[in-house]
Amino acid sequence: MQERKLDPLGVPGPRGAARPGAEDESRPRRSGRVTAPERWVGRKLLEALGRPPLALMLWNGEEIACEGRGVVGRLRIHDRGALYRLLSRPGLEFGDLYAAGRVEVEGELPGILEAVYRSIGAGGGPGRPTRFARRLRRPPRAQTLLRSRRNIHHHYDIGNEFYELWLDAEAMQYTCAYFPLATLSLEEAQRAKLRHVCRKLELRPGESVVEAGSGWGGLTCHMAREHGVTVRAYNTSREQVAHSRERALREGLAGRVEFVEDDYRNIRGEYDVFVSVGMLEHVGPARYRQLGEVIHRSLKPRGRGLLHSIGRNRPAPLNPWIRKRIFPGAYPPTLGEMSEIFEPRAFSVLDVENLRLHYARTLEYWLERYEGQTERVRAMFDERFVRAWRLYLAGSVAAFRSGTLQLFQILFTRPDNNDLPWSRAHLYDRSE
C-alpha cells in the first residue's frame, strides 16, 4: 500500500530525512566527559519531573538520582545534546529522543513512565497554574473540516494491516475495552464493551442509529447484527471506511449499515440513537457546542445517545509529543468542558461511568501484542516508528494507571424522555 510510504511520525530522520546529518540521530552517540554544569542540568531535570524514583545515566556511565528516593528504573542519556533538549522541553523532546534511540529506558517502560506521571502529579497544586502552565493548557484551535481530515488521516490511515497486528482480532476496536472481570482476554473484553454500550443505549429492533466516528466498523456491525437496528456511520478515515464496508458485506449486513466517508458535522437525518465511541478526543473544545447542535438536530423527540471519550480530571492538553507526532489536534476534555455539548440544548445526562483502569488494562494487552510484532512493524516502517509507538502505548498505560487520563462513557437523552429504566441493574444482568 502506498500509504505506508508516508512518514507517519512527521519526524526528520532516515526516511523523512530533510536536513543534513539527520540520519545520525537514529543511533546513540558518545559525547565524552561530563562537566559540572551538565550534572546540574541532570539534577534540574529530575526536579522538574517532581523527583521521580529514577536514575539518569549519562553518556560516560555516571548516574544522577534524587536523594532519599528508591530507583525503579534508569534513563540512559547518550549525548549532551539530548540532555539539554530534555531540560528545555521534556514533554516534547523525550519522545523524539527516545524514538531516535538517543535516550533509552532500562526497566519496565510503563511502570517507569507511571512513576514519572505520579511524581509530576503529586506536585500539582490547587489550580493556580503558572503562566507557562496556562499556555500549555490552552486548548487547541477550532478545527476546520480540512484540518480534522488531515489529523485523522495522519493517525488512522497508516495501514489497516498495522492495526491488525495488535488490536483485537474480532472487531478491531481501537478504544477502551470493558473488563467486568479483570481476567478477561482482550477479545472477551472488547465484546463485553460492545454489549455494555448497547445495554446502556437499550437498542430496540427497527430503531435507527447514527454513529459518529466508527473505526473499523466493529460497533456498527455489532449493533445491526445483534439488535436489529439500522446504522449510518460517519467516518473521515478512508482506510477505515473501506475496511468497514468489506466487513459489512462479509457479514451480510450491507442492507442495514451504511458507511459515509464524511465529517460528523455533515450528519443528516433523524435517528433514535446517537452514538460515538472514541471520536470526541478529535473534536476539540471549540466545537463542542456545534457537536451538541448536530446531536440536537439528529435526534428524534425521545432520542438518546452515548459518548465514549478519553478525558481529564482537570483541563489540560495532551502531552505535546503525543499531540505533535501521534494524535495531532486531539484533546481529552473534562466533564465540565463536555457540558458545552449537553447544556445549551438541555440534554439530560443519565449516567457517567469512568473506565480509567479498563483502558490501562486494554493498553497493556495492545502493548504486549505490539511487542510481539515489532519485526513486522519495522519492516512496514522503520526502527524509529517501532520505538515511537512503543513509547505511545506504554505512556498511555502509564497515563491511565496514574490517573493522568480518564475514560468517560456518558449516556444522555432528551430532557422530557421518561421512558427510562428504573435502575442500571439491566447492565449487570448475568443471565444473558
Add this chain to the structure above:
Amino acid sequence: MQERKLDPLGVPGPRGAARPGAEDESRPRRSGRVTAPERWVGRKLLEALGRPPLALMLWNGEEIACEGRGVVGRLRIHDRGALYRLLSRPGLEFGDLYAAGRVEVEGELPGILEAVYRSIGAGGGPGRPTRFARRLRRPPRAQTLLRSRRNIHHHYDIGNEFYELWLDAEAMQYTCAYFPLATLSLEEAQRAKLRHVCRKLELRPGESVVEAGSGWGGLTCHMAREHGVTVRAYNTSREQVAHSRERALREGLAGRVEFVEDDYRNIRGEYDVFVSVGMLEHVGPARYRQLGEVIHRSLKPRGRGLLHSIGRNRPAPLNPWIRKRIFPGAYPPTLGEMSEIFEPRAFSVLDVENLRLHYARTLEYWLERYEGQTERVRAMFDERFVRAWRLYLAGSVAAFRSGTLQLFQILFTRPDNNDLPWSRAHLYDRSE
C-alpha cells in the same frame, strides 16, 4: 415549640399580618364583570406559559383557553388583581396567590403543573437567552455563614413534628429515595437509598466518614450501625441536630457518631470518606470551589466521596416563589457547574447517576401522606401554609416528572486511587 410560631413562609397574611387589609387576601373575592382588556391579559398569560392545555376561569365564570389544545385542568382566578399580578410575574405571584386562595386549581395538581412545565420547556430555545432570562438565570449571591444559617433555619427549623407527619417513618429522610423496583414503599425505597449510597462508597469497618448536611441523622446512623464506621456529621439546623443526637443515643451509637452544629466550611480533621446527601442545593455556585477545598483538606490520600444533589440540565435558578417562600438561597446546579468542585483539585469523577424519576416518585409519596395530614398541619400553622406546601410538593413532583429538575449522585475519589472495583455490578448484587 416556640419555633412553630415563627412565620415559615414570610408572607404577609393572617399570622404575619403587617399591612392593613392583608387578611382579606386569604379568601376569594368576586370582582364583578370581565372587560375586553382582561380577556386579553388572560390570553397573554396562557401564551407566556407556552400555551399549556389549561383553561383560565375568571371571576365571573368565563373561560379562556388556547385554541386547538385539549384541557387537562382549570385555573380559577377569583379577582382581577390576581389576574394582573399573574401576568406581571407568574413564577413568583402564582405561589402566593395560590397559597392565599385567590387562585385555585381544578384537577390533579401535579399533573396540571407538569403540563405547564412541559409547555414552558417546549418553547425553550438553544441557549441564546433573552436579557430577562439571563437575569433570571443569574445564580444567587455567595452565601455568608450567617445567611446560610438563616436560610437553613427558615426551612428546616419549623418543627420536627411537621416533617414526621409525611416523611418516611424509619429514618426521616428528606431527600430522594431509590426505587430499584417502582413498586417499593417509601420506607423500602429510603432504605434502598441508604444501601445504594453505602455500596457506592464501599464503606469498610473502622473507616472514618465526614458528612456535610445530615438531616435528621438517618444516613449517619445507618453508616455507623451497618458498616462499623465512625461518622462526624455537620449540620446548621438546631432542630435536626437535637433530633439526630436523640436518635443516636436511642440506637446506642453515641460513641460512633458525632453531630456538630456547624457549617460545612468549618469541617476539621481527615477522613476516609466525604458524603453529602441533599446539602449542595444550599451551597450556591459561588462557593463550589471553596467546597472543593474543604473536601480536599478533609480527605485522606486515597479518600473518596459522594455528593447527592438536585440539579439541572442547563443553568437556571429555582422558581422564584420557591426561592422566596420555601428554600431561600437554594440553587440546583448543572454537572458543568459542579465541575468547579472537582476540577481544581483534580478529583476523579467515577460515577454519575441521574435519579430524576426516583425523586418524582418520592415526592408523590410525600404529597400523598401530606394530603392525609392537612388538618394537623393547619393546626400547627394555618391554611395558607397548608396550601403553600401542597403547591411546593406538587410542583416538585411536576418538575422532576417533566425533566425541569434532575437528581445527581456523583461518586469521586482522589486522582491516584487505584483501589477501585472493576465494575459497578456490586451495586446490583441481589444476594444481600
